Amino acid sequence: MATQRKIALVTGGSRGLGKNMAYAIARKGIDVVLTYNSKKEEADTVVKELIQLGVKAAALQLNVGDSKTFDAFFKTFQATLQNTFGASKFQFLVNNAGIGIYASFESTTEEQLDTLFNIQFKGTFFLTQKALPFLEDGGRIINISTGLARFSFPGYAAYASMKGGIETLTRYLAKELGGRGIAVNTVAPGAIETDFGGGSVRDNEQVNKFIASVTALGRTGLPDDIGGVVAFLCTEEARWINAQRIEVSGGMML
Numbered sequence: 026m027a028t029q030r031k032i033a034l035v036t037g038g039s040r041g042l043g044k045n046m047a048y049a050i051a052r053k054g055i056d057v058v059l060t061y062n063s064k065k066e067e068a069d070t071v072v073k074e075l076i077q078l079g080v081k082a083a084a085l086q087l088n089v090g091d092s093k094t095f096d097a098f099f100k101t102f103q104a105t106l107q108n109t110f111g112a113s114k115f116q117f118l119v120n121n122a123g124i125g126i127y128a129s130f131e132s133t134t135e136e137q138l139d140t141l142f143n144i145q146f147k148g149t150f151f152l153t154q155k156a157l158p159f160l161e162d163g164g165r166i167i168n169i170s171t172g173l174a175r176f177s178f179p180g181y182a183a184y185a186s187m188k189g190g191i192e193t194l195t196r197y198l199a200k201e202l203g204g205r206g207i208a209v210n211t212v213a214p215g216a217i218e219t220d221f222g223g224g225s226v227r228d229n230e231q232v233n234k235f236i237a238s239v240t241a242l243g244r245t246g247l248p249d250d251i252g253g254v255v256a257f258l259c260t261e262e263a264r265w266i267n268a269q270r271i272e273v274s275g276g277m278m279l
Contacts, residue, residue, distance in 0.1 A: 030080070032056045032106070032115040033259060036089055036152070037122030039068035041219040042169070042251050046119055047071060049252030050259055051078045056110055058102065060087035060122065083109045089122045089148035090140065095155045103159065114161040117259045120149045120191075121169045125221055130182040138183050145187035150194065163206040167258050168195050170213040170270065176278035188213075192270050199268035208267040212255055215274025217246040241276025250275070 033050045037043040038059025047057050057075050061068035061084055068084035075082035083105050087098050106112045123145050126137050153166060160166075170192050173185040192211050199209040216236040218227035225232050226245055236245045254273050257263055 029112060030054065030056050030110075031117065031259075032058065032110055032112060033117035033119060034058045034060070034102070034115055034156070035119040035121055036060045036087065037062070038119075039064055039071050039084065041221055042214065042217065042248055043119075043121040044071055045248035045252035046121060046255045047075060047082075047252075048078070049256035050117070050119075051075045051080045051082070053256050053260060054080065055117065055256075055259060056081040058083050058085060058105060058115070060085050060089075062086070062088050062122070081110055087122070089152060090144040092143070092147055092151040095152055099155050099159065106159070114159055116161050116164040118153065118156050118160060118164070118166045119169070119255060120153065120167070121255075122148070123169070125181075125184055127180045127223075128183070129180055133183050141183050141187050145184070146190045146194075149191060153198065157202075160207065165259055165263075166195075166198060166202070166207060166209040167255055168192075168209070168211045169255075170211045172213055172215040172272055172274045172277055174213060175272065195270070196268045203267070208264065210258055210266055210268065211270045212251070212258070213270055213272040213274070214251050215240065215246050215272070215277040217248060217251060219248055236277070239278050240274065241279055244275065246273070246275060 033055050035043055035047045038047040039061035047059050051057055072082045072084045085101055126141055128137055168191050170188040173181045174188045174192055195209050195211045216226045233245050237243055251273055
């Protein structure tokens with residue numbers, strides 16, 4: 026009888042860094058469930074490509090900003106585990122889904138703050154809570170933060186504050202879930218060339234040059250710089266890494 030492959034749930038896995046994480050995890054021989062908010066076709070394409078890498082994969086719709094939908098999501102998730110993977114539990118939760126809102130502190134509106142809170146903090150908090158009955162003992166949780174929680178650029182006060190909250194939450198989760206053997210870590214990317222935040226790091230030459238100039242390795246980050254680190258945290262070699270913030274920024278703003 027074939028051994029049951031491990032399964033990762035990657036939120037926001039249809040594009041950007043989440044897609045890269047999903048591919049890197051699949052290359053480790055781990056099956057993947059990814060979530061998407063609105064772009065089903067993109068998600069379905071990623072699923073097909075993951076299957077070509079030799080794993081099982083599925084895509085489920087999820088709005089991480091609406092915690093009232095999480096119970097229904099996990100019913101669907103449970104059915105997907107059973108029907109697609111022949112499993113009742115999964116091993117790795119990657120809380121990646123998010124958005125960026127750029128605004129000076131003075132001009133940030135209550136609506137913008139609430140949006141960021143609901144997606145970046147409240148969503149991660151309660152999605153993780155609802156996932157716990159399905160997460161196998163000895164599993165892993167990987168939360169995604171940002172270099173901006175350590176260094177400061179004007180315009181990211183609200184966004185980075187939510188990620189600072191995630192970094193604190195990571196340590197508390199590690200403490201409270203340690204009895205189940207679940208390790209919890211944060212991966213904090215530096216500035217990466219994706220469509221995130223309107224694609225400014227990728228598409229704005231001035232921004233790109235500035236980021237490269239304040240990074241020890243002399244360039245901006247690429248999605249491929251991040252996915253493999255998340256995948257590594259899903260391996261047996263990473264079993265003793267717990268409650269850590271791992272910044273993956275090439276040495277930005279040292």
